[in-house]
Each structure stands twice: as structure tokens, then as C-alpha cells.
Amino acid sequence: MHDRMVEVNGLRKTYPGGVEAVRGLDFEIAAGEVFGLLGPNGAGKTTTVGMLSTTIAPSAGSARIAGFDVARQAIEARSVSSVVFQNAVVDRNLSGRANLMLHARLWAVAPREASTRIAELVDALGLGALVDRNAGSYSGGERRRLEIARALISRPRVLFLDEPTVGLDPRIRHELLDLLADVRGREETTILLTTHYLEEAQRLCDRVAIIHRGQIVALEAPDTLLADLGREVLELRVGGEASLARAALGAHGVPIETAFAVGSTLTVPLQDTSAGDVMAALDQAGVTASAISSRRPTLDDVYLRLTGDRLDAAA
Amino acid sequence: MSTTTLTPPADLARPSAPSAGRIPSAARALATLAGRRAALTSRTPRQIAVPLLGPLLLALIAAPALKQATGGLRSHIDYAAFIDIGTIGLLVPLSCIFAGLSVIIDREQGAQRELLSAPVPRAYLVLGNLAVALGLAALQVVVLLALAALRGAHFTITASGLAWFVAATLLFSVFIYGVAETLASRVHKQEDYIAAIPAVAILPFFFAGALFPIGAMPAALATIAKFMPLTHALALMRYAFVDPRGTGLHAIWGMSNVTVEAWLSLAVVAVFALALTAISVRVFSRSAVG
Numbered sequence: 001m002h003d004r005m006v007e008v009n010g011l012r013k014t015y016p017g018g019v020e021a022v023r024g025l026d027f028e029i030a031a032g033e034v035f036g037l038l039g040p041n042g043a044g045k046t047t048t049v050g051m052l053s054t055t056i057a058p059s060a061g062s063a064r065i066a067g068f069d070v071a072r073q074a075i076e077a078r079s080v081s082s083v084v085f086q087n088a089v090v091d092r093n094l095s096g097r098a099n100l101m102l103h104a105r106l107w108a109v110a111p112r113e114a115s116t117r118i119a120e121l122v123d124a125l126g127l128g129a130l131v132d133r134n135a136g137s138y139s140g141g142e143r144r145r146l147e148i149a150r151a152l153i154s155r156p157r158v159l160f161l162d163e164p165t166v167g168l169d170p171r172i173r174h175e176l177l178d179l180l181a182d183v184r185g186r187e188e189t190t191i192l193l194t195t196h197y198l199e200e201a202q203r204l205c206d207r208v209a210i211i212h213r214g215q216i217v218a219l220e221a222p223d224t225l226l227a228d229l230g231r232e233v234l235e236l237r238v239g240g241e242a243s244l245a246r247a248a249l250g251a252h253g254v255p256i257e258t259a260f261a262v263g264s265t266l267t268v269p270l271q272d273t274s275a276g277d278v279m280a281a282l283d284q285a286g287v288t289a290s291a292i293s294s295r296r297p298t299l300d301d302v303y304l305r306l307t308g309d310r311l312d313a314a315a
Numbered sequence: 316m317s318t319t320t321l322t323p324p325a326d327l328a329r330p331s332a333p334s335a336g337r338i339p340s341a342a343r344a345l346a347t348l349a350g351r352r353a354a355l356t357s358r359t360p361r362q363i364a365v366p367l368l369g370p371l372l373l374a375l376i377a378a379p380a381l382k383q384a385t386g387g388l389r390s391h392i393d394y395a396a397f398i399d400i401g402t403i404g405l406l407v408p409l410s411c412i413f414a415g416l417s418v419i420i421d422r423e424q425g426a427q428r429e430l431l432s433a434p435v436p437r438a439y440l441v442l443g444n445l446a447v448a449l450g451l452a453a454l455q456v457v458v459l460l461a462l463a464a465l466r467g468a469h470f471t472i473t474a475s476g477l478a479w480f481v482a483a484t485l486l487f488s489v490f491i492y493g494v495a496e497t498l499a500s501r502v503h504k505q506e507d508y509i510a511a512i513p514a515v516a517i518l519p520f521f522f523a524g525a526l527f528p529i530g531a532m533p534a535a536l537a538t539i540a541k542f543m544p545l546t547h548a549l550a551l552m553r554y555a556f557v558d559p560r561g562t563g564l565h566a567i568w569g570m571s572n573v574t575v576e577a578w579l580s581l582a583v584v585a586v587f588a589l590a591l592t593a594i595s596v597r598v599f600s601r602s603a604v605g
Contacts, residue, residue, distance in 0.1 A: 066334075075338060079335050079337060083429075108338055
């Protein structure tokens with residue numbers, strides 16, 4: 001077993017016209033790890049998955065899947081991986097079962113094993129009542145379940161999930177997250193998950209790379225990323241520019257290294273200070289604040305502090 | 316913007332030689348891809364019927380009418396049968412161009428990306444489609460000739476003639492499917508692809524001696540026709556079934572040995588077929604992977 005299932009070195013993609021979608025990524029994913037690429041639309045996540053699944057040619061750098069170079073050993077790299085694409089990628093005029101069988105044959109799964117595996121996955125993913133219907137008649141959530149089942153038939157060593165819950169309604173999304181958590185428990189598969197949903201990354205991933213404009217700006221376990229912001233943050237809306245209020249806090253002795261301001265919203269991690277100290281300092285500086293709340297920090301705060309953008313606003 | 320040093324987990328260790336997953340044999344992969352295309356084609360009957368309709372009307376209604384109106388070719392060749400064979404020059408391009416449309420549909424709505432992520436060479440995706448396009452074109456040609464024969468067309472079919480006919484039809488179909496696949500890879504929208512059908516599938520039909528011998532055209536056009544693979548393919552098909560003296564082949568090559576002329580024309584069609592297949596594979600592979 002290859003311990004480094006995904007190795008990415010200096011990976012870049014520049015599209016015709018000069019758009020730099022990915023600007024030098026470096027990361028590694030260990031066997032069995034669930035690794036998240038977290039960032040808004042346009043951050044370069046799908047392009048990265050495209051390069052790793054050999055459906056997009058890198059402009060520079062290299063990547064290996066289970067030890068196979070995606071450029072020079074593309075077929076071998078594809079043989080050990082499967083992809084659930086962001087958009088629906090099924091043959092709509094074929095039944096769900098025919099879509100599953102097609103994958104099994106192309107990944108050289110023996111016929112008897114394929115039948116057993118399909119039965120097992122149809123059962124596990126609740127596709128029993130659907131699998132013999134045309135895939136074109138499936139709802140978004142049903143189609144996504146079919147695509148996940150299809151990707152697992154060949155027992156891939158690496159599974160790429162590109163925004164697997166995008167476009168699904170909240171109930172289906174939560175069901176799918178439960179299902180992915182279950183898959184994680186049952187399958188010996190390394191997973192690379194891209195998402196712009198924070199709770200997905202927090203819930204499913206061992207480590208998360210925050211990607212912003214084609215570059216990784218942070219890479220840690222979700223808890224470690226959150227730990228930088230302490231156990232609680234104070235969020236308040238101030239009159240005028242929040243960056244001025246932040247500077248005023250600093251001038252009045254409040255530690256502001258990890259505080260960040262976006263528009264009129266100021267977020268202050270309460271690591272080395274208290275909410276009372278912050279409010280007192282604002283009062284002394286003559287800054288009026290409203291909509292004051294304290295809460296646990298989220299990965300959105302991490303992203304916001306690192307990039308100055310909100311994930312959901314950018315998404 | 317702050318950055319974080321990227322440190323992999325400490326338990327990562329450099330492995331020895333990697334082991335690949337299972338990779339299907341070429342035969343199995345091609346059979347699977349062709350089976351998929353055949354299944355999808357069988358669910359769209361219009362792809363089978365529509366290309367056949369126009370050529371069928373031409374062969375069954377226009378051919379005997381033209382023979383009666385013009386008095387025929389005034390040679391050993393039956394003009395209605397001459398046109399019946401010429402109609403294949405419309406049928407095969409229409410059939411293959413319609414088949415190429417499915418490549419665009421695959422890209423827009425189907426499972427093309429899934430196929431691109433499969434552990435098979437990308438050329439197989441083109442070859443799997445080609446196999447089904449050839450089968451469909453063959454079926455349509457057989458239907459056309461059978462109905463023409465029922466109408467009263469007289470074809471002289473010998474073993475060697477059948478071999479020439481199959482070789483010419485097969486290679487011409489490979490060539491024209493290569494054109495279709497290349498076009499489908501280069502064109503982004505179905506509308507643009509459909510707009511190209513007259514130029515690709517219908518225009519050559521009028522210049523390649525489908526309805527009349529190329530010698531009946533002005534000399535300049537007749538010279539252009541000699542460079543078109545359809546002209547060679549039709550001359551071979553007629554040599555096989557309706558023109559054992561090889562009148563059409565003589566009009567192209569002007570040689571005394573008709574067998575040599577037939578081999579030369581077959582070589583021309585084969586070169587076009589091989590070239591367009593290679594080009595279509597290359598264009599597909601490059602355009603499918605961004």
C-alpha cells in the first residue's frame with residue numbers, strides 16, 4: 001500500500017487567455033485520509049480535481065496518485081481513482097444499473113464481483129427502487145447518490161468528490177453528508193473533497209486546505225485552524241469602517257493580531273481579552289457598535305481572516 | 316494575506332513501487348464503449364431512420380424517374396442502379412454526421428467526463444463510437460440496396476465484387492466518421508454542428524459523380540472531383556455491383572488495367588480514412604482534456 005496517496009508539487013494551470021486558475025499548489029494526502037479543499041467558486045478547486053483526475057492537463061508542476069504520475073502514467077493513475085464530478089455526469093438515456101455496469105466494465109471489475117458490488121452499493125445508498133429506471137428521471141439527490149455508488153464500484157484507492165452537495169436542497173445535503181460519513185467508515189478509500197460549505201469540511205475532513213485564488217493559504221486539521229481563533233469570537237457591527245474600529249481597539253490596548261474587519265463588521269477572537277474589555281475600549285475610542293454577538297469561531301472566520309473574503313459571499 | 320507552512324503528517328513514508336489498479340484489455344474496453352454507444356443509439360430511433368429517409372426516396376423514386384426522363388446513360392450501365400449506388404454517397408455521410416452529433420450530446424449532457432476519467436486510452440472512446448457508426452451505416456446501406464433491388468435495380472454481385480464494395484464502403488465510412496468526430500470535437504454547440512452538415516455531407520455528393528459520371532462536368536470540376544475520396548469510393552462501389560468494366564475508374568485514372576485502377580482508388584480512400592481517424596483521435600484527445 002502506498003502511504004502517500006496524493007502528492008502534489010508546484011501544480012499550476014493557466015487557461016488559454018492567461019487565466020491562472022491554479023497557481024502552484026503543494027500538498028500531500030495520506031492513505032485513508034479525508035482531505036478537504038475549501039474555497040469559494042473560482043478558487044481553483046475544480047481545476048485541481050480535473051488535473052488530479054487527468055481530465056485537465058496541468059500547465060506546470062506534477063502530481064502523483066498512489067505513486068502514479070498523472071501526466072506520464074495517466075491510465076494507471078485513473079485505474080486507482082474515481083471521480084464524482086460537480087455537475088451531473090451520467091448517461092440519462094441508460095438506467096442507473098447500466099451506468100453502474102459501464103463503470104464496472106471500464107475499471108475491469110470482474111462480472112460476478114461487479115454484480116455483488118452493485119447490489120451492495122445499491123442497498124447502502126438507497127437506490128433499490130431507482131436503479132432500473134432511466135437516470136434521466138432521477139432527482140438531483142438521487143443522481144448524486146448514483147454517481148457516488150458508481151465511483152465506489154471499483155473500490156478506488158483515491159476518491160475525488162468535487163462539490164458533491166452543490167445544488168442540493170438542505171435536507172438532501174444533510175442526508176448525503178451522513179452517507180459520505182458512512183462511506184468513510186466503510187470503505188478503505190482516501191478522499192479528496194472540494195467544497196465551499198464549511199460544515200462539510202469540518203464534519204468530514206481530517207485536514208483542510210483553504211484555497212484562495214489558486215493558492216493554498218492554510219493547511220491544517222479543522223480544529224487546529226479554529227484553535228488559532230480561540231474558543232469564542234465577538235462579532236459586532238460598527239458605525240463606519242470596521243478597519244478603523246479595529247485600529248482604535250489596538251490603540252486602546254486590546255490585542256488585535258487575530259481580529260479582522262470586513263466592511264462594517266468587526267470580529268474579535270476572545271483569546272487574550274474579554275468581551276467587556278473590547279466594549280470598553282470601543283466606548284473609550286468613541287466607536288458605536290450594534291448587533292453584538294459572541295459565538296464559537298468557524299472555518300468561515302479562518303477563511304475571512306486569511307483572505308478578507310467571506311466564503312459564502314464569494315461562493 | 317498570511318500563509319501557512321505546508322507540513323504533511325509525520326507518518327507519511329516514501330513507498331516502493333506503486334501497484335496499478337485493474338485496467339481492461341483493449342478488446343474489453345472497446346467492446347464496452349461500443350456497447351454503450353449502441354445502447355444509446357438504439358434508444359434514439361431517429362438517428363437510424365432520419366439519415367435513411369432522403370437517400371431512400373432518391374433511390375426509390377428519383378432514380379427510376381431520372382432514368383425515364385433522360386433515357387439513361389446510353390451504355391452498359393443501368394442508370395437507375397448507377398444512382399442507387401450514388402445515393403450511398405449521401406447516405407453514409409448523413410449517417411456518420413448524425414452519429415457524430417452524439418459526441419456533442421455526450422459532452423453537453425452525458426457521461427463523457429466519466430469516460431475520460433476511465434483507465435482506457437482516449438483513442439478508444441473515438442474507436443468505440445466509430446465501430447457503432449460503421450455498423451449503423453452498414454445496416455442502412457443494406458436496407459437501401461435491398462429496397463432498390465426490390466424496386467427492380469439490377470446488381471451483379473460476385474465474391475470479388477462484394478469484397479470491393481465492402482472495402483470501399485467501409486473505408487469511406489471510416490473517413491467520413493473521422494470528419495464527423497473531428498468536427499464534433501472542434502464545434503462547441505449542436506447548432507453550429509448541424510449548420511455544417513450541408514457543407515460536409517451534401518456538397519461532395521454533387522461533385523463526386525453520384526448522379527452522373529464525372530466526365531459530364533466541366534473539366535476543372537472533374538479534376539477537383541478526382542481528388543475527393545467520395546469519387547473514388549463511388550467508382551469502386553459501381554465497379555463492384557453495376558459497372559464491371561470500371562468506366563468510373565477509367566474516368567479517374569485513364570489506365571488500361573481496371574484492377575490496378577481499383578487498387579489505386581482503394582488506396583486513396585484508405586489514406587483518407589487513416590488520416591482522418593488519426594486526426595479525429597488527436598483532436599478529440601486534445602479538446603476533451605482542457
